[in-house]
Amino acid sequence: MLSMSTNNLSYNDQGGSDSAVEVGQETTPTSSNAGAGFGLFMMLCQQLIAKGKNASELFPAVVKNVASKNIELKKLVYVYLVRYAEEQQDLALLSISTFQRALKDPNQLIRASALRVLSSIRVPIIVPIMMLAIKEAASDMSPYVRKTSAHAIQKLYSLDPDQKEHLIEVIDKLLKDKSTLVAGSVVMAFEEVCPDRIDLIHKNYRKLCNLLVDVEEWGQVVIISMLTRYARTQFTSPWKEDGQFDENSETAFYESDEKKTKNGDENKSYVMDPDHRLLLRNTKPLLQSRNTAVVVSVAQLYWHLAPKHEVGVITKSLVRLLRSHREVQYVVLQNIATMSIQRKGMFEPYMKSFYVRSTDATHIKSLKLEILTSLANEANISTILREFQTYVKSQDKQFAAGTIQAIGRCATNISEVTDTCLQGLVLLLSNRDETVVAESVVVIKKLLQTQPTQHSDIIKHMAKLFDNIAVPMARASILWLMGEYCERVPQIAPDVLRKMAKSFTSEEDIVKLQTVNLAAKLYLTNSKQTKLLTQYILNLGKYDQNYDIRDRTRFIRQLIVPNEKSGALGKYARRILLAPKPAPVLESTYKDRDRYQLGTLSHTINTKASGYLELSDWPAVAPDQSVRNVEVIEPLSKSSDDKFYSDSGEEEKEKGSGSSSSDDSSSSSEESSSEAESDEEKSSSQSSEESDKSSSQSEKSSSESDSEQKTKKPQKKTVKDRYHTIMKYSTCTVAVKYVGTLVRFTILVLRDYTFFIVPVLYLWSRRAVTRFCPEEVPVSLSLFSLCILTPCPLSCAALLLQVSGPAFVPEKSHDLLHRMTGKGLSAQYQFPRQPCLYQPTMVSVQISLTNTSDHPLEQIHIGDRSPTGLNMHCFNTIECLLPEASVTVSLGVDFNDSTQAANFQLCTKEDQFSVSIQPAVGELFLPVTMTEQDFHKEQGKLLGMNESSATITMAAENTISQPISRQVATVANLGVVPSGQDNIHRFAGKTASSGAVVLVTVELRGESTALITINTEKSVMGPMLLRDLKRALAQA
Secondary structure, eight states, X not given: OHHHHHHHTOOOTTOOHHHHHHHHHHTOOSSHHHHHXXXXXXXXXXHHHHTTOOOGGGHHHHHTTTTOSOHHHHHHHHHHHHHHTTTSHHHHHTTHHHHHHHTTOSSHHHHHHHHHHHHHOOOGGGHHHHHHHHHHHHTOSOHHHHHHHHHHHHHHHHHOGGGHHHHHHHHHHHHTOOOHHHHHHHHHHHHHHOTTOTHHHHTTHHHHHHHGGGSOHHHHHHHHHHHHHHHHHHSOOTTOTTSTTOTTXXXXXXXXXXXXXXXXXXXXXXOOOHHHHHHHHHHGGGGGOSOHHHHHHHHHHHHHHSOGGGGGGGHHHHHHGGGSOHHHHHHHHHHHHHHHHHOGGGTGGGGGGGSOOTTSOHHHHHHHHHHHHHHOOTTTHXXXXXXXHHHHTOSOHHHHHHHHXXXXXXXXXXXXXXXXXXXXXXXXXXXXXXXXXXXXXXXXXXXXXXXXXXXXXXXXHHHHTGGGOOOHHHHHHHHHHHHHTTTTSTTHHHHHHHHHHHSGGGSOHHHHHHHHHXXXXXXXXXXXXXXXXXXXXXXXXXXXXXXXXXXXXXXXXXXXXXXXXXXXXXXXXXXXXXXXXXXXXXXXXXXXXXXXXXXXXXXXXXXXXXXXXXXXXXXXXXXXXXXXXXXXXXXXXXXXXXHHTSHHHHHHHHHHHOOOOHHHHHHHHHHHHHHHHOHHHHTTOHHHHHHHHHHHHHHHOHHHHHHXXXXXXXXXXXXXXXXHHHTTSHHHHHHHHHHHHHHHHHHHHTGGGHHXXXXXXXXXXXXXXXXXXXXXXXXXXXXXXXXXXSSOSOOHHHHHOEEOOOSOOOXXXXXXXXXXXXXXXXXXEEOOOOBOSSOTTSEEEEEEEEEOSSSOEEEEEEEEXXXXXXXXXXXXXXXXXXXXXXXXXXXXXXXXXXXXXXXXXXXXXXXXEEEEEOOOGGGGEEEEEOOHHHHHHHHHHSOGGGEEEEEEEOOGGGSSHHHHHHHHHHHSOOEEEOOSSTTEEEEEEEETTTOOEEEEEEEEETTTEEEEEEEESOTTHHHHHHHHHHHHHHOO
């Protein structure tokens, strides 16, 4: 039977539906072998469906096996039924009872498949059954089944919109689901069924923001789109010109969410809602997503919701997408084209990414051309015009014509290059390509309207080329120019009209119309020479086949030729035909596309598509934010870092793996006990801090640490972590510090013989540390080998730099926690610019805590931190803070040479508040003392990609030595380097975390011009510091 079935299953693409039915009949399973044959038959059906073949006539044979006990067969049957249930509704209805039983199946895949098939049968009579099945599935224990129920909601709503109220109840229930598998699907159902029910999102807003990173990619796209619309209705605009986030503000980027004016008043200051900031903060990591749609969604969210100075973070991610397929490039370039019109500065640093490649398609070339034109300004116009000169020679005629139009736009927008562009376009008139010549004529015509009195020679030159130009639009443009400025070329215009009178009957309609206009204008200005020619052309037009030309001819005749029938209008003929006309405005075709939300289909096609939901305007007054005040639900994997280091987790790891030795466990316990005994040892390493954090959290929630240990795998320790292990032992710590001091001193004295002395010092330090350190501590991890011999960005010279005192300490403080948000607890932080006492790689932060409530606040401490692995030295728990009392505590944070915010929870006995410390790039440095000779030596090592420079126009007050030093010290914590030249000012420092050298040179050129040069191996920090210095020195 099996062999026969196998032979009959040779149903190829040429087989008919009759043979397919026979196969279905012969493979109806009656035994185990037949069941195997039926499985083969079902796989064949799936292949036919995948190839686009019609397998609907096999439906009766397939539906009989819907009750098969074989799970794999049942899955295949359900996949088939989902495809054809809507076409074969009557037969599918016969299996309703089977689907209802399958909804109770122990296998979650069967339950989900049954619901999927049931919702695919679009018969109104089973709507109550579907509604009941969806409600039951929404309460299923399996998140996969709940996800399927969310998909079924959309199908039922399209079948019977009257069920909307019942479906909203299910959506409200599913929105409260904690599973990341369900979140994207239920939000999609929300968008389809009730997108206007914003009240359903209030209680789930923070949960969706926190779960967003863990949701599957297409769910992220839907959630981000929905949250964008939600934020536009619930938060006030961050684009207020008088608010804190003013784009022209010097310090707005690095300041906190609330800023007081110099007078101490909160006059019209913009305070960003914490929930608004939560959305921006949680979507920012998704800019690194591998999914293009997710990146574009986050980009449009930042474009529509973020303060203007923060939108720049999306630039690099969008440029990265230009390496994708041309379909992706097309959508991304359209969004960039819209953005670049309003904010040119965003994409100007990446201008080379928009240069056209020979392999680009025409529509991609046109978009890149559009963007380059929008980015053009006085500084880069010469580079762009050189690029355009190459594009004009392209074999793609459409692209070459577009390039000429782009040159015209540049000439219109930038008056300094108008003459240059005109001269270049005139040279193109002698090009062999008719398309290039024709487009040049059209663009020149538009440009001449802006300065008609200065370019009569160009008009004469175009008249000489008139006989060689065959493109109708170009010929019509020249005729229009001759008529409009006929008084400036009184000898040439009549001759052109004479030539046109000869070829009038063979010209295109657009050329004939302009010929009639030229004749009328010359009749009014030079009737003596052109009267007969005008009458001849009007007679030809009177009998033309085109009715537009006939009507135009009759109108012109009555207007300019006086006769008995002429009315009063003839007196105004000259004012009508020769009236001055405004110059045309050459604008981008993407100028008005910002009325549509970026990343949507409506924006792509530039028209409102079906189902498009418009973004609402910002509310003048923010709605009540208390509607979102519910307990924040953290992501399911949030506590993975805490549980990995917990004591209970260590025990479970030791029991489960059997690979941990007793020495390791005892070492762990010694580390924990040593931390509890001494604050000094706690601050000596990152691992000790994390151990302290884990021990405190394990007391609060031991069950969480137990469960998390199962999911967290042991990780191999890095060189830095193993070095921290050395520091746990006091004797070893003394040895390492002693050896390190001697090594540094030796290198300082014998710096010119470093290449010879390094191996000797290494052997000596190895022997010295071996004597004092435990056997399990690797000797190669001594301070000397860490600084010199291990792969580390620190150089020997960087270690020898002596940290000096700060040249300037800003008194400005930033809000960490507002008293309203903190329920009476107010917190402000500032950077004292002093080396951190807890660990050299940390940045010192002072926090002022104030109790503004009427009751004491107890147990104020630091809670969870993010990003994962953030190295932070916390202050000791404040047992009690009385009303109106204040206390200042110190905090150490290792920002790892990044301006990424340090997020953590500031906790009291009753509450937890999410706060963040955002460092300015200048606060990540430590000032160092350096001679001018050492400065030049270090600068010589940091050239090429390690150098950033810019020429600026300085404010008059900043052209002398003292203001320059003051401005630089205000922006960055750098030390002043003595200089033997009055016009050159040098500053030096190193990054707190890695110790990388940072060198700044300000060279005065002329009265108010200066060249700023920054040398550092930190390629990200260099341009950021350069931008801040430019802004500070350019302002008074």
